[in-house]
Amino acid sequence: MAQLEVVGVSKRFGNLRANDNISFSVRGGEVLAVLGENGAGKSTLMKIVSGFLRPDSGRVAVDGQTIPIGDPQAAIRAGIGMIHQHFMLIPRMTVMENLILGREPRTRLGSIDTRQAKQEVEDLSKRFGLHVDPNSPVESLSVGEQQRVEILKAFYRGAKILILDEPTALLTPQETDRLFGSIREFARQGLSVVFISHKLDEVMKISERVMVVRAGQLVDTVDTGQTDAFSLARMMVGRDVDLGASRTTSGLGNVVLTVDHLESQLSKGQPLLGPISFTLRHGEILGVAGVEGNGQQELAELLAGIRLPSSGTILLDDKRVDSLPIRRRLESDIAYVPADRQGEGLVLDLKIWENFILRDYYRPPFRKGLGIDVKVAKARTQAAVDAFDIRPNNIDLPSRALSGGNQQKLLLAREMSRNPRIMIVSQPTRGLDVGAIEYVHHQLMSLAQTGTAIVLISLELDELMKLSDRIMVLFRGQIQGIVARPEFRRDAIGLWMTGQKGQEVRQ
Ligand SMILES: Nc1ncnc2c1ncn2[C@@H]1O[C@H](COP(=O)(O)OP(=O)(O)O)[C@@H](O)[C@H]1O
Ligand SMILES: [Mg+2]
Incomplete structure:
Protein backbone atom coordinates (compact mmCIF):
# COMPACT_ATOMS: atom_id res chain seq x y z
CA MET A 1 0.00 0.00 0.00
CA GLY A 238 5.70 21.71 -22.84
CA ARG A 239 7.91 21.83 -25.91
CA ASP A 240 11.31 20.65 -27.08
CA VAL A 241 14.20 22.16 -25.19
CA ASP A 242 17.72 22.30 -26.45
CA LEU A 243 19.74 21.36 -23.40
CA GLY A 244 22.76 22.85 -25.06
CA ALA A 245 26.38 21.85 -25.08
CA SER A 246 29.01 23.44 -22.91
CA ARG A 247 31.17 26.11 -24.29
CA THR A 248 34.59 25.37 -25.61
CA THR A 249 37.19 28.02 -25.06
CA SER A 250 38.68 29.34 -28.25
CA GLY A 251 40.21 32.49 -29.65
CA LEU A 252 40.31 34.73 -26.61
CA GLY A 253 41.53 38.24 -27.38
CA ASN A 254 43.74 40.69 -25.56
CA VAL A 255 43.31 41.65 -21.94
CA VAL A 256 40.50 44.19 -21.72
CA LEU A 257 39.99 44.45 -17.96
CA THR A 258 42.68 44.52 -15.31
CA VAL A 259 41.68 44.46 -11.67
CA ASP A 260 44.59 45.16 -9.38
CA HIS A 261 44.51 44.93 -5.58
CA LEU A 262 40.93 46.03 -5.54
CA GLU A 263 39.50 46.42 -2.09
CA SER A 264 36.25 47.50 -0.55
CA GLN A 265 36.14 48.18 3.16
CA LEU A 266 33.54 48.16 5.84
CA SER A 267 33.60 51.13 8.15
CA LYS A 268 35.18 48.99 10.87
CA GLY A 269 38.18 48.48 8.63
CA GLN A 270 37.32 44.89 7.90
CA PRO A 271 37.47 44.29 4.12
CA LEU A 272 34.25 43.09 2.47
CA LEU A 273 36.23 42.24 -0.58
CA GLY A 274 39.81 41.98 -1.46
CA PRO A 275 42.41 42.90 -2.07
CA ILE A 276 41.82 40.93 -5.26
CA SER A 277 43.56 40.94 -8.64
CA PHE A 278 42.60 39.31 -11.93
CA THR A 279 42.40 40.02 -15.64
CA LEU A 280 39.77 39.42 -18.27
CA ARG A 281 40.22 38.95 -22.02
CA HIS A 282 38.05 39.93 -24.95
CA GLY A 283 35.54 37.17 -25.59
CA GLU A 284 36.16 35.52 -22.27
CA ILE A 285 33.54 34.42 -19.77
CA LEU A 286 34.91 34.52 -16.25
CA GLY A 287 32.61 32.69 -13.87
CA VAL A 288 32.54 33.81 -10.25
CA ALA A 289 31.58 31.04 -7.86
CA GLY A 290 30.99 31.06 -4.15
CA VAL A 291 28.48 30.49 -1.43
CA GLU A 292 26.12 33.47 -1.28
CA GLY A 293 27.54 36.42 0.63
CA ASN A 294 31.25 35.87 0.05
CA GLY A 295 31.86 39.14 -1.78
CA GLN A 296 30.20 38.45 -5.13
CA GLN A 297 27.75 41.31 -4.76
CA GLU A 298 30.51 43.73 -3.77
CA LEU A 299 32.61 42.66 -6.75
CA ALA A 300 29.72 43.25 -9.14
CA GLU A 301 29.07 46.68 -7.66
CA LEU A 302 32.73 47.68 -7.76
CA LEU A 303 33.05 46.69 -11.40
CA ALA A 304 29.78 48.37 -12.35
CA GLY A 305 30.64 51.56 -10.46
CA ILE A 306 27.80 51.50 -7.95
CA ARG A 307 30.32 51.15 -5.16
CA LEU A 308 33.69 52.89 -5.13
CA PRO A 309 36.74 50.94 -3.98
CA SER A 310 38.69 51.91 -0.87
CA SER A 311 41.88 51.08 -2.74
CA GLY A 312 43.15 49.36 -5.84
CA THR A 313 42.56 49.99 -9.52
CA ILE A 314 40.36 48.86 -12.39
CA LEU A 315 41.76 49.36 -15.87
CA LEU A 316 39.59 49.19 -18.97
CA ASP A 317 42.19 48.69 -21.68
CA ASP A 318 44.74 51.12 -20.26
CA LYS A 319 42.32 53.65 -18.83
CA ARG A 320 41.52 53.82 -15.15
CA VAL A 321 37.80 53.59 -14.52
CA ASP A 322 37.72 52.78 -10.81
CA SER A 323 36.70 56.25 -9.73
CA LEU A 324 34.20 56.87 -12.53
CA PRO A 325 30.59 56.98 -11.40
CA ILE A 326 28.14 54.50 -12.84
CA ARG A 327 26.88 56.60 -15.73
CA ARG A 328 30.34 57.34 -17.03
CA ARG A 329 31.25 53.74 -16.60
CA LEU A 330 28.23 52.61 -18.59
CA GLU A 331 29.26 55.02 -21.29
CA SER A 332 32.64 53.41 -21.36
CA ASP A 333 30.90 50.24 -22.44
CA ILE A 334 30.46 48.32 -19.23
CA ALA A 335 27.01 46.80 -19.02
CA TYR A 336 25.51 45.53 -15.79
CA VAL A 337 22.74 43.06 -15.06
CA PRO A 338 22.30 43.11 -11.28
CA ALA A 339 20.91 40.23 -9.27
CA ASP A 340 18.27 42.58 -7.92
CA ARG A 341 16.21 43.38 -10.99
CA GLN A 342 14.25 46.11 -9.32
CA GLY A 343 16.96 47.99 -7.48
CA GLU A 344 19.61 48.82 -10.03
CA GLY A 345 17.80 47.19 -12.92
CA LEU A 346 14.29 48.13 -13.95
CA VAL A 347 11.89 50.85 -12.89
CA LEU A 348 8.70 48.86 -12.57
CA ASP A 349 6.33 51.78 -13.02
CA LEU A 350 7.86 52.65 -16.37
CA LYS A 351 6.61 51.01 -19.53
CA ILE A 352 8.52 48.17 -21.09
CA TRP A 353 9.86 50.35 -23.90
CA GLU A 354 10.82 53.11 -21.46
CA ASN A 355 12.83 50.64 -19.43
CA PHE A 356 14.46 49.40 -22.58
CA ILE A 357 15.97 52.82 -23.32
CA LEU A 358 16.60 53.76 -19.68
CA ARG A 359 20.37 53.58 -19.96
CA ASP A 360 20.73 55.43 -23.25
CA TYR A 361 17.73 57.71 -23.77
CA TYR A 362 19.92 60.80 -23.78
CA ARG A 363 22.15 59.68 -26.62
CA PRO A 364 21.86 58.17 -30.10
CA PRO A 365 19.99 56.35 -31.45
CA PHE A 366 17.27 57.26 -28.96
CA ARG A 367 17.82 60.99 -28.74
CA LYS A 368 16.07 63.30 -31.16
CA GLY A 369 16.53 67.02 -30.71
CA LEU A 370 15.81 67.71 -27.09
CA GLY A 371 13.54 64.71 -26.74
CA ILE A 372 13.36 61.03 -27.43
CA ASP A 373 12.87 59.37 -30.78
CA VAL A 374 9.90 57.31 -29.67
CA LYS A 375 9.60 55.53 -33.00
CA VAL A 376 13.15 54.23 -32.88
CA ALA A 377 12.87 53.42 -29.19
CA LYS A 378 9.70 51.42 -29.69
CA ALA A 379 10.98 49.61 -32.78
CA ARG A 380 14.16 48.53 -30.98
CA THR A 381 12.21 47.44 -27.95
CA GLN A 382 9.75 45.46 -30.06
CA ALA A 383 12.62 43.63 -31.78
CA ALA A 384 14.18 42.71 -28.43
CA VAL A 385 10.84 41.65 -26.93
CA ASP A 386 10.27 39.36 -29.92
CA ALA A 387 13.78 37.95 -29.85
CA PHE A 388 13.71 37.22 -26.13
CA ASP A 389 10.10 36.05 -26.22
CA ILE A 390 9.14 38.43 -23.44
CA ARG A 391 5.53 37.92 -22.41
CA PRO A 392 3.10 39.55 -22.53
CA ASN A 393 4.34 40.90 -25.85
CA ASN A 394 3.09 44.45 -25.37
CA ILE A 395 5.77 47.13 -25.00
CA ASP A 396 3.31 49.74 -23.69
CA LEU A 397 2.55 47.79 -20.53
CA PRO A 398 4.22 48.87 -17.29
CA SER A 399 7.12 46.54 -16.51
CA ARG A 400 5.32 45.61 -13.32
CA ALA A 401 2.97 43.52 -15.47
CA LEU A 402 5.81 41.12 -16.29
CA SER A 403 6.59 38.07 -14.17
CA GLY A 404 10.02 37.92 -12.53
CA GLY A 405 11.40 35.74 -15.31
CA ASN A 406 10.19 38.11 -17.99
CA GLN A 407 11.57 41.13 -16.15
CA GLN A 408 14.90 39.36 -16.12
CA LYS A 409 14.69 38.74 -19.85
CA LEU A 410 13.91 42.41 -20.44
CA LEU A 411 16.91 43.48 -18.39
CA LEU A 412 19.20 41.08 -20.22
CA ALA A 413 17.78 42.10 -23.58
CA ARG A 414 18.49 45.75 -22.81
CA GLU A 415 22.01 45.25 -21.57
CA MET A 416 22.97 42.81 -24.33
CA SER A 417 21.60 45.06 -27.06
CA ARG A 418 23.95 47.81 -25.88
CA ASN A 419 26.76 45.72 -27.33
CA PRO A 420 29.05 46.30 -24.38
CA ARG A 421 32.75 45.54 -24.29
CA ILE A 422 32.39 44.24 -20.78
CA MET A 423 29.29 42.81 -19.22
CA ILE A 424 28.83 42.14 -15.51
CA VAL A 425 25.98 39.68 -15.00
CA SER A 426 24.78 38.56 -11.62
CA GLN A 427 22.46 35.54 -11.25
CA PRO A 428 21.12 35.90 -14.80
CA THR A 429 18.86 32.86 -14.71
CA ARG A 430 17.53 32.92 -11.18
CA GLY A 431 13.81 32.26 -11.33
CA LEU A 432 13.73 31.52 -15.06
CA ASP A 433 12.23 28.37 -16.56
CA VAL A 434 14.35 25.82 -18.39
CA GLY A 435 13.51 27.14 -21.83
CA ALA A 436 14.37 30.71 -20.86
CA ILE A 437 17.57 29.57 -19.15
CA GLU A 438 18.75 27.87 -22.32
CA TYR A 439 17.96 30.99 -24.29
CA VAL A 440 19.90 33.22 -21.91
CA HIS A 441 22.87 30.84 -21.90
CA HIS A 442 22.88 30.83 -25.66
CA GLN A 443 22.74 34.63 -25.73
CA LEU A 444 25.62 34.99 -23.29
CA MET A 445 27.77 32.61 -25.31
CA SER A 446 26.98 34.45 -28.56
CA LEU A 447 27.78 37.75 -26.90
CA ALA A 448 31.17 36.38 -25.84
CA GLN A 449 31.66 35.11 -29.39
CA THR A 450 31.38 38.69 -30.64
CA GLY A 451 34.19 39.69 -28.30
CA THR A 452 32.39 40.95 -25.21
CA ALA A 453 34.17 39.98 -22.01
CA ILE A 454 31.72 38.69 -19.42
CA VAL A 455 31.96 38.45 -15.65
CA LEU A 456 29.30 35.91 -14.77
CA ILE A 457 28.38 35.71 -11.11
CA SER A 458 26.19 32.78 -10.24
CA LEU A 459 25.26 30.54 -7.35
CA GLU A 460 24.60 27.73 -9.84
CA LEU A 461 27.81 25.83 -10.28
CA ASP A 462 26.36 23.90 -13.24
CA GLU A 463 25.72 27.18 -15.01
CA LEU A 464 29.26 28.38 -14.37
CA MET A 465 30.77 25.10 -15.52
CA LYS A 466 28.73 25.19 -18.68
CA LEU A 467 29.46 28.78 -19.70
CA SER A 468 32.79 29.88 -18.26
CA ASP A 469 36.26 29.80 -19.72
CA ARG A 470 37.66 30.22 -16.22
CA ILE A 471 36.03 29.99 -12.82
CA MET A 472 37.14 32.16 -9.94
CA VAL A 473 36.00 31.15 -6.47
CA LEU A 474 35.40 33.80 -3.83
CA PHE A 475 35.53 32.95 -0.15
CA ARG A 476 35.18 35.64 2.53
CA GLY A 477 35.98 38.29 -0.04
CA GLN A 478 39.19 36.65 -1.22
CA ILE A 479 39.99 34.74 -4.37
CA GLN A 480 40.31 31.18 -3.16
CA GLY A 481 41.38 29.93 -6.57
CA ILE A 482 40.99 30.36 -10.33
CA VAL A 483 40.74 27.39 -12.64
CA ALA A 484 40.52 27.17 -16.46
CA ARG A 485 37.99 25.07 -18.36
CA PRO A 486 39.89 21.88 -19.03
CA GLU A 487 40.52 21.55 -15.30
CA PHE A 488 37.00 22.24 -14.01
CA ARG A 489 36.12 19.79 -11.28
CA ARG A 490 33.02 20.13 -9.17
CA ASP A 491 34.59 18.63 -6.07
CA ALA A 492 37.66 20.86 -6.16
CA ILE A 493 35.61 23.99 -6.78
CA GLY A 494 33.24 22.94 -4.01
CA LEU A 495 36.13 22.69 -1.57
CA TRP A 496 37.29 26.18 -2.47
CA MET A 497 33.76 27.45 -1.90
CA THR A 498 33.97 26.29 1.70
CA GLY A 499 37.39 27.83 2.19
CA GLN A 500 39.34 24.59 2.02
CA LYS A 501 42.32 24.02 -0.16
CA GLY A 502 42.33 20.30 -0.84
CA GLN A 503 45.67 18.68 -1.62
CA GLU A 504 44.85 17.91 -5.23
CA VAL A 505 43.48 21.40 -5.79
CA ARG A 506 45.99 23.56 -7.55
CA GLN A 507 45.74 26.74 -9.45
N1 LIG B 1 0.02 32.74 -1.16
C1 LIG B 1 -0.08 32.92 -2.48
N2 LIG B 1 -0.90 33.88 -2.99
C2 LIG B 1 -1.01 34.06 -4.31
N3 LIG B 1 -0.36 33.35 -5.24
C3 LIG B 1 0.47 32.38 -4.81
C4 LIG B 1 0.66 32.12 -3.40
N4 LIG B 1 1.55 31.10 -3.28
C5 LIG B 1 1.89 30.75 -4.53
N5 LIG B 1 1.26 31.52 -5.46
C6 LIG B 1 1.35 31.39 -6.91
O1 LIG B 1 1.04 30.05 -7.25
C7 LIG B 1 1.86 29.57 -8.28
C8 LIG B 1 2.59 28.33 -7.81
O2 LIG B 1 3.55 28.71 -6.82
P1 LIG B 1 4.49 27.66 -6.11
O3 LIG B 1 3.65 26.53 -5.61
O4 LIG B 1 5.29 28.37 -5.13
O5 LIG B 1 5.38 27.15 -7.32
P2 LIG B 1 6.76 26.34 -7.32
O6 LIG B 1 7.03 25.88 -5.93
O7 LIG B 1 6.53 25.21 -8.27
O8 LIG B 1 7.80 27.28 -7.83
C9 LIG B 1 2.79 30.71 -8.64
O9 LIG B 1 2.26 31.38 -9.76
C10 LIG B 1 2.76 31.59 -7.41
O10 LIG B 1 3.00 32.93 -7.77
MG1 LIG C 1 8.70 26.28 -4.74
Missing part, protein backbone atom coordinates in the same frame (compact mmCIF):
# COMPACT_ATOMS: atom_id res chain seq x y z
CA ALA A 2 1.14 3.48 -0.69
CA GLN A 3 2.36 5.19 2.43
CA LEU A 4 1.25 8.63 1.27
CA GLU A 5 -1.69 9.10 -1.02
CA VAL A 6 -2.86 12.46 -2.33
CA VAL A 7 -6.12 12.57 -4.24
CA GLY A 8 -7.55 15.33 -6.41
CA VAL A 9 -5.94 18.34 -4.79
CA SER A 10 -6.94 21.72 -6.21
CA LYS A 11 -5.99 25.18 -4.98
CA ARG A 12 -6.68 28.58 -6.49
CA PHE A 13 -5.17 31.93 -5.61
CA GLY A 14 -7.69 34.37 -7.07
CA ASN A 15 -7.88 33.43 -10.73
CA LEU A 16 -4.69 31.44 -10.66
CA ARG A 17 -4.99 27.66 -10.51
CA ALA A 18 -1.88 26.82 -8.53
CA ASN A 19 -2.92 23.15 -8.26
CA ASP A 20 -5.52 21.61 -10.55
CA ASN A 21 -6.82 18.19 -9.49
CA ILE A 22 -3.45 16.64 -8.67
CA SER A 23 -3.14 13.07 -7.42
CA PHE A 24 -0.07 11.04 -6.57
CA SER A 25 1.23 8.46 -4.14
CA VAL A 26 4.54 7.42 -2.62
CA ARG A 27 5.49 3.99 -1.29
CA GLY A 28 7.74 3.31 1.66
CA GLY A 29 11.35 2.94 0.53
CA GLU A 30 10.78 5.09 -2.54
CA VAL A 31 12.11 8.49 -3.63
CA LEU A 32 9.52 10.34 -5.70
CA ALA A 33 10.79 13.45 -7.46
CA VAL A 34 8.41 16.31 -8.13
CA LEU A 35 9.78 18.21 -11.09
CA GLY A 36 8.49 21.51 -12.41
CA GLU A 37 9.53 24.99 -13.39
CA ASN A 38 9.39 27.93 -11.08
CA GLY A 39 5.76 28.67 -10.31
CA ALA A 40 4.49 25.27 -11.46
CA GLY A 41 2.79 24.71 -8.11
CA LYS A 42 5.20 22.32 -6.37
CA SER A 43 5.53 24.18 -3.07
CA THR A 44 1.80 24.86 -2.96
CA LEU A 45 1.07 21.14 -3.34
CA MET A 46 3.51 20.16 -0.62
CA LYS A 47 2.28 22.85 1.75
CA ILE A 48 -1.16 21.33 1.32
CA VAL A 49 0.15 17.83 2.00
CA SER A 50 1.90 19.01 5.15
CA GLY A 51 -1.09 20.98 6.37
CA PHE A 52 0.32 24.50 5.98
CA LEU A 53 -2.22 25.37 3.30
CA ARG A 54 -5.86 24.39 2.99
CA PRO A 55 -6.82 23.17 -0.50
CA ASP A 56 -10.12 24.01 -2.18
CA SER A 57 -10.69 20.30 -2.65
CA GLY A 58 -8.90 17.00 -2.39
CA ARG A 59 -7.67 14.74 0.38
CA VAL A 60 -4.47 13.35 1.86
CA ALA A 61 -4.15 9.86 3.34
CA VAL A 62 -1.32 8.18 5.22
CA ASP A 63 -1.32 4.37 5.40
CA GLY A 64 -4.85 4.39 4.07
CA GLN A 65 -6.20 6.81 6.69
CA THR A 66 -7.43 10.21 5.52
CA ILE A 67 -5.92 12.93 7.70
CA PRO A 68 -7.49 16.27 8.67
CA ILE A 69 -6.68 18.85 6.03
CA GLY A 70 -5.05 22.24 6.69
CA ASP A 71 -3.71 21.11 10.05
CA PRO A 72 0.11 20.95 10.36
CA GLN A 73 -0.05 19.19 13.73
CA ALA A 74 -2.25 16.46 12.29
CA ALA A 75 0.17 16.02 9.39
CA ILE A 76 3.09 15.70 11.81
CA ARG A 77 1.17 13.18 13.92
CA ALA A 78 0.53 11.17 10.76
CA GLY A 79 4.29 11.11 10.11
CA ILE A 80 4.65 13.77 7.45
CA GLY A 81 7.81 15.87 7.81
CA MET A 82 8.33 18.87 5.55
CA ILE A 83 11.68 20.56 5.01
CA HIS A 84 10.80 23.99 3.62
CA GLN A 85 12.77 25.95 1.04
CA HIS A 86 13.53 28.46 3.75
CA PHE A 87 14.56 26.93 7.03
CA MET A 88 12.47 27.60 10.06
CA LEU A 89 15.09 27.33 12.78
CA ILE A 90 15.76 29.89 15.49
CA PRO A 91 19.31 31.14 14.89
CA ARG A 92 20.23 32.10 18.46
CA MET A 93 19.19 28.79 19.95
CA THR A 94 21.38 25.70 19.95
CA VAL A 95 20.79 22.71 17.73
CA MET A 96 19.39 20.78 20.69
CA GLU A 97 17.04 23.58 21.73
CA ASN A 98 15.74 23.85 18.18
CA LEU A 99 15.22 20.13 17.91
CA ILE A 100 13.13 19.73 21.01
CA LEU A 101 11.29 23.04 20.77
CA GLY A 102 7.62 22.40 21.46
CA ARG A 103 8.26 18.71 22.12
CA GLU A 104 10.39 18.83 25.24
CA PRO A 105 10.47 15.42 26.91
CA ARG A 106 9.53 15.77 30.59
CA THR A 107 10.70 13.95 33.65
CA ARG A 108 8.03 12.62 35.95
CA LEU A 109 8.33 15.80 37.98
CA GLY A 110 7.67 17.96 34.96
CA SER A 111 11.07 19.47 34.22
CA ILE A 112 12.71 19.09 30.82
CA ASP A 113 14.44 15.74 30.51
CA THR A 114 17.47 16.82 28.54
CA ARG A 115 19.24 13.53 28.98
CA GLN A 116 16.53 11.57 27.31
CA ALA A 117 16.22 14.14 24.51
CA LYS A 118 19.97 14.07 23.91
CA GLN A 119 19.92 10.31 23.74
CA GLU A 120 17.06 10.30 21.25
CA VAL A 121 18.72 12.87 19.04
CA GLU A 122 22.01 11.01 19.16
CA ASP A 123 20.30 7.80 18.14
CA LEU A 124 18.60 9.50 15.23
CA SER A 125 21.80 11.15 13.98
CA LYS A 126 23.58 7.83 14.12
CA ARG A 127 20.81 5.94 12.47
CA PHE A 128 20.59 8.31 9.49
CA GLY A 129 24.16 9.59 9.36
CA LEU A 130 23.06 13.17 10.09
CA HIS A 131 25.94 14.48 12.14
CA VAL A 132 25.83 17.89 13.76
CA ASP A 133 27.02 19.18 17.12
CA PRO A 134 23.93 19.42 19.38
CA ASN A 135 25.47 22.23 21.46
CA SER A 136 26.30 24.62 18.60
CA PRO A 137 24.11 27.65 18.14
CA VAL A 138 22.27 27.27 14.83
CA GLU A 139 23.56 30.63 13.57
CA SER A 140 27.11 29.27 13.57
CA LEU A 141 26.25 26.37 11.26
CA SER A 142 26.70 26.09 7.51
CA VAL A 143 23.60 25.82 5.35
CA GLY A 144 24.18 22.10 4.94
CA GLU A 145 24.36 21.62 8.70
CA GLN A 146 21.21 23.67 9.25
CA GLN A 147 19.45 21.47 6.78
CA ARG A 148 20.55 18.39 8.71
CA VAL A 149 19.04 19.95 11.82
CA GLU A 150 15.75 20.50 9.97
CA ILE A 151 15.72 16.88 8.85
CA LEU A 152 16.62 15.64 12.33
CA LYS A 153 13.82 17.75 13.71
CA ALA A 154 11.35 16.08 11.37
CA PHE A 155 12.58 12.65 12.45
CA TYR A 156 12.48 13.63 16.11
CA ARG A 157 8.81 14.34 15.59
CA GLY A 158 8.33 10.91 14.10
CA ALA A 159 8.41 11.58 10.37
CA LYS A 160 8.27 8.56 8.10
CA ILE A 161 7.36 10.56 5.03
CA LEU A 162 9.95 13.23 4.34
CA ILE A 163 9.23 16.07 1.92
CA LEU A 164 12.23 18.14 0.82
CA ASP A 165 11.40 21.35 -1.07
CA GLU A 166 14.28 22.31 -3.39
CA PRO A 167 16.78 21.09 -0.80
CA THR A 168 19.90 21.58 -2.89
CA ALA A 169 19.27 25.21 -3.83
CA LEU A 170 21.80 26.64 -1.37
CA LEU A 171 24.17 23.70 -0.99
CA THR A 172 27.72 23.27 -2.24
CA PRO A 173 28.41 20.21 -4.43
CA GLN A 174 29.86 18.34 -1.45
CA GLU A 175 26.85 19.12 0.69
CA THR A 176 24.57 18.01 -2.13
CA ASP A 177 26.40 14.69 -2.46
CA ARG A 178 26.15 14.20 1.23
CA LEU A 179 22.44 14.98 1.25
CA PHE A 180 21.91 12.50 -1.58
CA GLY A 181 23.72 9.87 0.48
CA SER A 182 21.36 10.55 3.39
CA ILE A 183 18.29 10.43 1.16
CA ARG A 184 19.32 7.01 -0.13
CA GLU A 185 19.73 5.89 3.44
CA PHE A 186 16.24 7.15 4.38
CA ALA A 187 14.75 5.17 1.50
CA ARG A 188 16.79 2.09 2.35
CA GLN A 189 15.32 2.18 5.84
CA GLY A 190 11.82 2.19 4.39
CA LEU A 191 10.90 5.87 4.62
CA SER A 192 9.05 7.62 1.81
CA VAL A 193 10.85 10.61 0.34
CA VAL A 194 9.38 13.36 -1.82
CA PHE A 195 12.18 15.31 -3.48
CA ILE A 196 11.17 18.59 -5.10
CA SER A 197 13.40 20.13 -7.71
CA HIS A 198 13.61 21.97 -11.00
CA LYS A 199 16.99 20.42 -11.79
CA LEU A 200 16.90 17.57 -14.26
CA ASP A 201 20.24 16.00 -13.40
CA GLU A 202 19.40 15.82 -9.69
CA VAL A 203 16.05 14.23 -10.37
CA MET A 204 17.67 11.67 -12.69
CA LYS A 205 20.23 10.87 -10.03
CA ILE A 206 18.17 10.45 -6.90
CA SER A 207 14.62 9.33 -7.72
CA GLU A 208 12.81 6.10 -8.55
CA ARG A 209 9.89 7.91 -10.14
CA VAL A 210 9.36 11.45 -11.37
CA MET A 211 6.11 13.35 -11.30
CA VAL A 212 6.16 16.37 -13.61
CA VAL A 213 3.93 19.37 -12.96
CA ARG A 214 3.40 22.31 -15.26
CA ALA A 215 1.23 25.37 -14.64
CA GLY A 216 -0.58 23.70 -11.75
CA GLN A 217 -1.33 20.49 -13.63
CA LEU A 218 0.07 17.01 -13.38
CA VAL A 219 1.72 16.26 -16.74
CA ASP A 220 2.76 12.66 -16.10
CA THR A 221 4.48 10.37 -13.64
CA VAL A 222 7.23 8.18 -15.07
CA ASP A 223 9.84 5.69 -13.89
CA THR A 224 13.19 7.45 -13.78
CA GLY A 225 14.89 4.44 -15.34
CA GLN A 226 12.56 4.67 -18.34
CA THR A 227 13.16 8.31 -19.15
CA ASP A 228 15.95 10.81 -19.79
CA ALA A 229 16.69 14.46 -19.14
CA PHE A 230 15.51 15.49 -22.59
CA SER A 231 12.05 13.91 -22.23
CA LEU A 232 11.69 15.33 -18.73
CA ALA A 233 12.59 18.82 -19.95
CA ARG A 234 9.98 18.54 -22.68
CA MET A 235 7.32 17.51 -20.18
CA MET A 236 8.33 20.27 -17.81
CA VAL A 237 8.31 23.07 -20.41
